[in-house]
Amino acid sequence: MSDCLQRFASSLVVSCQPVPEGPLDHPDQVVGFALAALASGGRGLRIEGIANLKAVRAATDAPIIGLIKRDLDTSPIRITPFLDDVAALAEAGADIIAFDATDRVRPVAVAELCKAVQAHGKLAMADISTIEEAKAAVALGVDVVGTTMSGYTGGPEPSDPDFPLLAAAVRLGRPVIAEGRIRVPEQAAEAIRLGAHGVVVGSAITRPEHITHWFADAIAAARAASARPSLAFDLGGTKTLVALVDGDRIVEANERTTDRHLDPDDWCDAIAELAAPWQSRYGAIGGAVTGVVHAGRWSALNPGTLPVSANYPLADALERRLGRPVVLHNDAQAAAWGEYRFGxxxxxxxxxxxxxxxxxxxxxxxxxxxxxxxxxxxxxxxxxxxxxxxxxxxxxxxxxxxxxxxxxxxxxxxxxxxxxxxxxxxxxxxxxxxxxxxxxxxxxxxxxxxxxxxxxxxxxxxxxxxxxxxxxxxxxxxxxxxxxxxxxxxxxxxxxxxxxxxxxxxx
Structure with missing residues (x-):
């Protein structure tokens, strides 16, 4: 293994890529982010753009993954799409040159990019999105594989890191750098446990705009949820209680005896009927039921309490009737939380x-x-x-x-x-x-x-x-x-x- 890779083995690599045209998009700011990251435990850097790369290289000898991003009319490839980009990054001081190695329409073949990087005496890093792309890149002789592109080649963007891809890529025997949607320390640690050579974290460290949005959106959601009462129900073997709840206060409640001779569809109908008078007055919906709930499905633990068929799709059944998602818990677990919070x-x-x-x-x-x-x-x-x-x-x-x-x-x-x-x-x-x-x-x-x-x-x-x-x-x-x-x-x-x-x- 090269000395460059050894220097950030099992360590953090910080991607210092400001939001384009944002207030921090300037080489001086990028250098500041880079030096702060290295002073705080980062062992390597991922830097985009020639001006930024030259400025950071002048300030540190830490390992740098260099790349250039371009928006092309004829191809979806953005990361280091051209051979000239490879030459410019090598001259600017990158130790590792990253390029998009996904299986899509592209201006230059992956094999040519890999060969050009290594001809300049640099390490070739293939940013992939699937295990098939990783296998192809390894077969071409790349030095490093990155999970960078997983979730970014079409369709809705996932919210979590692609740990299954990481684990599969590690088994190919080439150093793998985990990258993409790693936003909390626990995720970075899990990547190392799965065998990642290094972990790249970007937005969660060096994009205050994104970090601020995460906090602001969470606060806005909490504010919206708390602005109105929640609808909650408790379906047990003896009674069914449905209530409007504001914090620890029952605003209004309706209750009826649970008819044990009916089936879950009938009990869902009863909950919807009891909640009908408050249809426009609540935000979140929570439910507590006897038995076990897992992934939205409901089963009896003791049929003697309430005879529920195995894996009844309770969350879906109630969402159809109430018009929005329902968060479910076992009744005793929900009561334990209620007593912890308010009792x-x-x-x-x-x-x-x-x-x-x-x-x-x-x-x-x-x-x-x-x-x-x-x-x-x-x-x-x-x-x-x-x-x-x-x-x-x-x-x-x-x-x-x-x-x-x-x-x-x-x-x-x-x-x-x-x-x-x-x-x-x-x-x-x-x-x-x-x-x-x-x-x-x-x-x-x-x-x-x-x-x-x-x-x-x-x-x-x-x-x-x-x-x-x-x-x-x-x-x-x-x-x-x-x-x-x-x-x-x-x-x-x-x-x-x-x-x-x-x-x-x-x-």
Whole structure:
């Protein structure tokens, strides 16, 4: 490997290319950007234009990738399209000369450009857009491959770097420079992990116009989203709640019982009907549903809570009915976020456990809602105390009703609490069985995550006396192992408030 390439191995190369005809488009400004980049950890530079290249070369001996951009009437090729460009860049002091090596109509063949660069004693860098172009360039003997042109040869411009192309090009055995839409440090680090010889970053460092637009556009979107309430819904096994939400405030709400005998299309129709009176009053739309949502599709985690067919396209179904995109989360995850942002969490790390018809949970750690690889993070009700027996079947509202029925009392969960309040021993015994299981769950979660607080919600979790039962069972633990239990502050609104805030943040 050449000494030039060694000097920026596994390092940052800063592209100092001002916006054409912008206020910084002058060789003196380019030199300033270049020297600042080198002083801050950059190991190489990518410089466009002969005047800029000569000025930078006079100021530093750092490795420079040189190029010339032209707008041609007869070809889409812009980067170093002519042999004369190669000669001028070599004379101006480029160490590496970059040229467009895409498979498009061009004034000079890629092979001729490569041969000319190397004839001047410089390294030839092929800027490609596909792995086929990379293979062709390597076969021609180029010294370096750049992913520069990926996403810029037609069609809508992607938003993220082309890491699959980078990984495939690295396997060809020639040094590969990652370039194109690398805008945050994490993306640059990922490029190095994938085997890039170097990483070129341009707009995110040396184009204040672009950087300012990114911030201004994000602020404008947030301002527009917060100017109107959000529409949010919480579809669970017992109720369907639809609300207009402004921050932590429910502006208006409509609710109806969830008919478990219907299908997802019917439940979507119900959500649209409940939201119809507010059609022109909301911006973002967020949804919280029992079960698992991943990539806009909805599946049951426990069909006993709500029988949902696998991979139902919920996001698409609701967008057709409501006329705009819908951001979806599991109901307990959404409630966890609501409590973190506006409720009992007050911005502290928390685990949220809802004991209701079923049992669910959500975690906010380090300010991030954990959703997991497949969307099931926090599904504590499906963990097992006994092999093959989901924990929620031993402690949830359904358990209370089933346990009461087994004792000859055909009542629901609220009636079990009412009977316990009247001093009926059977009801207290049933609640104790539930609390035993739930308390062990909280103790185990504290050991796994060690959150600042444990927020308990749901119809059972918030019922009179249930939290006291939990605390009594955990009282013997030393302070560093004992969960700090807080009652959910947002009540049944936690899901819609969290879903609304998550939707606003997604816009």
């Amino acid at each position: 009992a969490g007050a911005g502290r790390d928390l685990l949220f456990v809802t004991v209701s018809t079923g049992i669910g949970g959500g975690a906010v750690i380090g300010g991030r809602l954990l959703t997991g690889r497949g969307g099931v993070a926090g599904s504590v009700g499906l963990t097992q105390e006994t092999a093959g027996v989901p924990l929620e079947t031993l402690a949830s509202g359904r358990f209370l009703a089933d346990a009461a029925a087994a004792l000859g009392h055909a009542v629901d969960a609220p009636a079990v609490f009412a009977a316990a309040a009247r001093g009926e021993a059977w009801a207290s015994a049933v609640l104790d069985r539930s609390a035993d299981v739930a308390a062990r769950l909280l103790q185990n979660l504290q050991l796994l995550f060690d959150p600042a607080i444990m927020v308990v919600g749901g119809g059972v979790g918030l019922a009179d006396g249930y939290r006291a039962r939990l605390e009594a069972r955990l009282a013997h633990l030393p302070p560093h192992l004992k969960p700090e239990i807080r009652a959910a502050a947002l009540g049944k609104s936690a899901g819609v408030i969290g879903a609304a805030d998550l939707a606003r943040r997604t816009l």
